[in-house]
Amino acid sequence: MSSIKIIRYLGLISLICGVLIVGAKVLTEDRIRVNQEIINRDSIAQLLPGADKQLTFIVQPSGELAPLTNVDAKGQKLFAGYDKSGKLLGLVFEASERGYGDMISALYAYDPGSKTIIGFTVVEMKETPGLGDKIGKDPDFLANFRKLDTSKPILAVKHGTKKNPWEIDAISGATISSRAVGRMLQKSIAEIAPIIERNRQIIERGNK
Amino acid sequence: MSQPQDNPLLNGLWKENPTFVQVLGMCPTLAVTNSVRNALAMGLATTFVLVCSNGLISMIRHQVPKQVRIATYIAIAATAVTVTDYVVKAISIDIYKALGPFLALIVVNCIILARAEAFAAKNSVGRSLMDGLGNGLGFTLGLTLLGTVREVLGAGSFLGLSLFGPHFEPWVLFLLPPGGFITLAAWLLIFAWYKERKTKPAPSAQDLLDARS
Numbered sequence: 024m025s026s027i028k029i030i031r032y033l034g035l036i037s038l039i040c041g042v043l044i045v046g047a048k049v050l051t052e053d054r055i056r057v058n059q060e061i062i063n064r065d066s067i068a069q070l071l072p073g074a075d076k077q078l079t080f081i082v083q084p085s086g087e088l089a090p091l092t093n094v095d096a097k098g099q100k101l102f103a104g105y106d107k108s109g110k111l112l113g114l115v116f117e118a119s120e121r122g123y124g125d126m127i128s129a130l131y132a133y134d135p136g137s138k139t140i141i142g143f144t145v146v147e148m149k150e151t152p153g154l155g156d157k158i159g160k161d162p163d164f165l166a167n168f169r170k171l172d173t174s175k176p177i178l179a180v181k182h183g184t185k186k187n188p189w190e191i192d193a194i195s196g197a198t199i200s201s202r203a204v205g206r207m208l209q210k211s212i213a214e215i216a217p218i219i220e221r222n223r224q225i226i227e228r229g230n231k
Numbered sequence: 232m233s234q235p236q237d238n239p240l241l242n243g244l245w246k247e248n249p250t251f252v253q254v255l256g257m258c259p260t261l262a263v264t265n266s267v268r269n270a271l272a273m274g275l276a277t278t279f280v281l282v283c284s285n286g287l288i289s290m291i292r293h294q295v296p297k298q299v300r301i302a303t304y305i306a307i308a309a310t311a312v313t314v315t316d317y318v319v320k321a322i323s324i325d326i327y328k329a330l331g332p333f334l335a336l337i338v339v340n341c342i343i344l345a346r347a348e349a350f351a352a353k354n355s356v357g358r359s360l361m362d363g364l365g366n367g368l369g370f371t372l373g374l375t376l377l378g379t380v381r382e383v384l385g386a387g388s389f390l391g392l393s394l395f396g397p398h399f400e401p402w403v404l405f406l407l408p409p410g411g412f413i414t415l416a417a418w419l420l421i422f423a424w425y426k427e428r429k430t431k432p433a434p435s436a437q438d439l440l441d442a443r444s
Contacts, residue, residue: 032295058320152407154403
C-alpha cells in the first residue's frame with residue numbers, strides 16, 4: 024500500500040476518533056457539572072448542618088469580598104451557610120497542604136463569631152491507606168474539629184497529649200498526615216481571618 | 232491460542248483469564264485492588280473499553296494497512312478510554328477520583344492491545360465483541376477476587392460494610408503494595424494448582440504414558 028493511501032487512512036481514523044470524543048464530551052458535559060456541584064453542596068451541607076441557604080463569595084485581589092457571579096472565576100472561594108431566618112451559621116473554605124503522599128485538599132467550616140473551626144472534611148488525598156487516610160474518617164480525630172480554637176496557632180500534638188482548645192490530637196500511626204492538617208488549617212486561617220473581619224457585614228447580611 | 236469452535240466469552244472469562252492465565256495488565260491489578268469497589272469499577276471500565284475497541288477494530292480489520300495497525304489500535308483504544316473517562320465522570324465523581332490515573336492508563340493496558348492483535352484483527356465482529364466482554368469480565372473477576380481478600384483482611388470490610396465489628400484490628404499490610412503482591416501470588420498459586428490437577432486427572436502417570444504411546 025502506498026504512503027499516500029496510508030496517510031489518508033490514518034487521517035480518516037483520527038477524524039472518526041475525534042468526532043466520537045467530541046460527541047461524548049458534549050453529551051456528558053452537563054451531567055458532570057451537575058455532579059460536581061452536588062458534591063460541593065453536599066459537603067458544605069454536611070459541615071454546616073441546618074444550613075438552609077448557601078451563598079458563595081470570592082476574595083478579590085484587593086482583599087474585598089464579592090458575591091460570586093462567574094462560576095469559573097479564579098481566587099479563594101468562601102461558602103457561607105445561613106439558617107431559615109437568615110442567620111449566619113458558618114463559613115466554609117477550601118484549603119490544601121502537602122501530606123505524606125501528595126497534596127491533601129480539604130474543606131473546613133469556621134464560625135467567625137466564636138472564632139472556632141466547627142467542621143473538617145477531606146476532599147482529596149493520597150495518604151497511605153489504613154494509616155494516613157484515617158484523617159478523613161477516624162471519628163476521634165474528626166472530633167477535634169467540633170470546636171477548635173483559632174485564637175492561638177493551631178498545632179497537632181502527639182496522640183493523647185491534647186490539653187488546649189487550639190491543639191489537634193493526632194492519630195497515632197498517622198502523625199505526618201495529622202500534622203499536615205494542622206499546618207493546613209493554621210496557614211489558611213492566618214490568611215483568611217483578617218479578610219473575614221474586614222468583611223463581616225457583607226457576610227452576615229447575606230442577601231437579606 | 233483460541234480454537235474457532237471455542238466460545239470466546241467463556242475463554243476470556245475462565246480458560247484464558249487475563250489476570251490468572253494470561254497474566255496481563257498487572258499494573259492496575261496491583262494498584263487499584265485495595266477495595267472491592269475500586270476493583271469492580273476498574274474492571275467494568277476496562278470491560279467497556281475492551282468491548283468498544285474489539286468491536287471497532289474487528290469492523291475495520293480488512294481495511295487496516297498492516298504497517299500502521301498498531302497505531303490504529305492505539306488510536307481506537309485511546310478514543311474508547313476518553314469516552315469512558317467522560318461517562319464515568321458523568322456517573323459518579325467519587326468513583327472517578329478513586330480510579331485516579333488508572334482510568335487514563337487503560338489505554339496502555341496490555342490486555343487491550345493483546346486482544347486487538349491476537350483476536351479482534353482476525354475474527355468477526357460478533358466473536359470479537361464476545362471476546363472483549365469475556366476478557367473484560369475475566370479481568371473484573373480477577374480484580375474482584377484480589378480486592379475481596381485485600382479489603383477483608385486489610386480493612387475488615389466488604390464493599391465498605393464492616394464485617395467483624397469495631398474490635399477487629401485490620402491487617403493494614405494488605406492495603407499497601409506488598410499486600411497486593413502477596414495476594415496476587417496466592418491467587419496465582421491456587422489457579423496453577425487447580426489447573427495442574429485438572430490436566431492430571433485421577434489415573435496414574437503410567438496410564439497417561441500408555442494412552443499417549
